[in-house]
Amino acid sequence: MVWNRASAEAAAIAGRWSEERGPGGAIVLFDAAGIKATSAGGYASLELSVPFTPDSENRLASISKHFMAATLLLEGLSMQAPLGSLVDGLPEAVGTVPLGRALDMTGGLPDMMEVLWQQGIPYTASLAREEVMALLKRLPGLCAPPGQEMAYSNTGWRLAEAVLEAQRGTPYRAALERRLLAPLGLRIGFPADETEPLRDLATGYWWDGLSWRRGRYGMHFSPSGGLVASAATLAKWGAALLSGAGPLAGMLDRLTAPRPFADGSDSVYRLGLVETRLGQVRIIGHGGSLPGYRNHLLMAPDQGVGVVVLTNREEDALWPALTVLAALLGEPLPVPAALTPGLYAEAEGPFWAELGPDSISVMGGFERLLQGRDGMLRSIPAYLDIALQAQGDTRLEGRIGGVARRLEKMPAGTPLDPRLVGVWEEPDYGSRIEIRADGTARMPGPGGLGAESRLTPLPGGRALADLKHGPWRHRPCLWLQADGSLRLASHRSRVLHFRPQNVRDPR
Structure with a gap:
C-alpha cells in the first residue's frame, strides 16, 4: 500500500x-x-x-x-x-x-420521493414517517x-x-x-x-x-x-x-x-x-x-x-x-469517457438516456461513464450499473441495470404528438396534468398550484417534462398508451397512470 x-x-x-x-x-x-x-x-x-x-x-x-x-x-x-x-x-x-x-x-418498488414529486410534493416538504407510509400503502403497483x-x-x-x-x-x-x-x-x-x-x-x-x-x-x-x-x-x-x-x-x-x-x-x-x-x-x-x-x-x-x-x-x-x-x-485511475452529447431513447416505451461530455442520465439516474479497454462505456456504479457500446453516432447498445437496452439517437425538432394535448387525471392520488399544444405543460405542484414545464417531445407519443427543485432535477417521461391513457415514468417511479379528464376509469 x-x-x-x-x-x-x-x-x-x-x-x-x-x-x-x-x-x-x-x-x-x-x-x-x-x-x-x-x-x-x-x-x-x-x-x-x-x-x-x-x-x-x-x-x-x-x-x-x-x-x-x-x-x-x-x-x-x-x-x-x-x-x-x-x-x-x-x-x-x-x-x-x-x-x-x-x-x-x-x-x-417505486421510490416514494419520486412518487411524491410526480404528484407535486417536492422532497423539501415536511412529511412524517406515518404520512409517507400511508401514501406507500396506496401504491397502485410496481x-x-x-x-x-x-x-x-x-x-x-x-x-x-x-x-x-x-x-x-x-x-x-x-x-x-x-x-x-x-x-x-x-x-x-x-x-x-x-x-x-x-x-x-x-x-x-x-x-x-x-x-x-x-x-x-x-x-x-x-x-x-x-x-x-x-x-x-x-x-x-x-x-x-x-x-x-x-x-x-x-x-x-x-x-x-x-x-x-x-x-x-x-x-x-x-x-x-x-x-x-x-x-x-x-x-x-x-x-x-x-x-x-x-x-x-x-x-x-x-x-x-x-x-x-x-x-x-x-x-x-x-x-x-x-x-x-x-x-x-497503485492502480491506474479509469479513463473518463469522451462523449458526444445527445438524447437517446428506445423505439417504444418510456426508457431514455442523455449523454453529457463524460456522463449519462438514464431516466434521471446519473452516472459518470468510463472508457473500457474493450471499447465499452462503463460505470463504476454510484447507483446504476451500465455497460454500453456506441454503434456509430446514432445508437447505444448494452445493459443498464441488468437489462438489455437498444437506444437510438433522437432527432432534433420532433413535434409534440397532438394526442398528448389535454388535461389528464390520476385516480389513485388525484394528481392532474395539463399539456398544451405549444409544448408546455402544467405538472402537479404544491397545493394544487402546478409547476410549469417545457416538454421535450420524443417520437411515438412521448415527451419529457423538466422539473427543478433546489439542486435536483426531475425529468419524467409522459408516455401515451394504446388505450388512450397516459403513464408517467422515471428511473425510480413508473406507476402513476393518468386518464383523460372526464373519462371514467374502467377499474
Whole structure:
C-alpha cells in the first residue's frame, strides 16, 4: 500500500476546498486495524466559519443502507420472506416482493420521493414517517416485475424499518444501538428528520451558480439514508467490517454475497453495498447524496484497506474517493469517457438516456461513464450499473441495470404528438396534468398550484417534462398508451397512470 501517495492525493483534494473558502469535507484512509491518515478542508458551517474536520458530523445519506442490512441479518430476518408476510396492510403487488429484493434494488418498488414529486410534493416538504407510509400503502403497483431490473429505490429500506418493528417489536434506532453501535463503541445518530437538533452537524450546501445555498430535505429520514456520523467514525466502522470485529464477524461476506436477477445473472448491487472493480482490484462501496451532502465509502476487502469521503457540498464524491484509493493501491485511475452529447431513447416505451461530455442520465439516474479497454462505456456504479457500446453516432447498445437496452439517437425538432394535448387525471392520488399544444405543460405542484414545464417531445407519443427543485432535477417521461391513457415514468417511479379528464376509469 502506497500510503504516502494516497495521503498526498487526499491532502490536495481537501486543500482545494480550503482555498475556495466554501463548504468542505474530510477524507480518511483506513485499514483493518483502524485509521491511517486524515485530511480535511473547507467549512462545516459557512455562517459560523467552523472548519470541517474528520470529527465533524455529516449526514451519511445512502451509505446508511448497509447498517440496516447488517442489523436485519443479525436479527435473523429471512431475506426470502415476502413483504406482505412481514408487514400488514401493504398493496398486493408490494406484498409479493421478497425482503431481499426490496433491499438489493431488484424489487421493482417505486421510490416514494419520486412518487411524491410526480404528484407535486417536492422532497423539501415536511412529511412524517406515518404520512409517507400511508401514501406507500396506496401504491397502485410496481415499476417492474421483481428480479427483472436493478432500479434504485429507497422504499425497500423504508419498509425494512416497518418489518423490524412488526417482527421484532423494536424500533430500528434501538436495534442498531444494541446490535452494532454499543458493541463497537461507535457514535452514530439516527434523527427522525431535518428538524432534530444534532451536535456538531455540518450544514449542507449547494451552488446555485452565484452563491452557496443551504440544502433541505423535509421527508422523514428512513434507514435508507438517515444516519449521521463523522468521517473518522465511518472509517472506524469500515475497519471493523474489514476485520470482522465483534458482531461483524463474517458480515462483509454476507452483505456482499451475490444477488442474482431472475434470469440467474448477478447484479453488482448487493445488500446496501455495490461490488465492482478498480483495475485488477475488487472494490466494495456505496455513495450517499442528500441536498447539500455528497459522500462515498470505498473498500478493497482483499487488500484490507479503504477510504471515506464525506462532504457538505453538492458535488461528486465518488471520483475523489477513487482517486485516493487508486493511489493507495497503485492502480491506474479509469479513463473518463469522451462523449458526444445527445438524447437517446428506445423505439417504444418510456426508457431514455442523455449523454453529457463524460456522463449519462438514464431516466434521471446519473452516472459518470468510463472508457473500457474493450471499447465499452462503463460505470463504476454510484447507483446504476451500465455497460454500453456506441454503434456509430446514432445508437447505444448494452445493459443498464441488468437489462438489455437498444437506444437510438433522437432527432432534433420532433413535434409534440397532438394526442398528448389535454388535461389528464390520476385516480389513485388525484394528481392532474395539463399539456398544451405549444409544448408546455402544467405538472402537479404544491397545493394544487402546478409547476410549469417545457416538454421535450420524443417520437411515438412521448415527451419529457423538466422539473427543478433546489439542486435536483426531475425529468419524467409522459408516455401515451394504446388505450388512450397516459403513464408517467422515471428511473425510480413508473406507476402513476393518468386518464383523460372526464373519462371514467374502467377499474
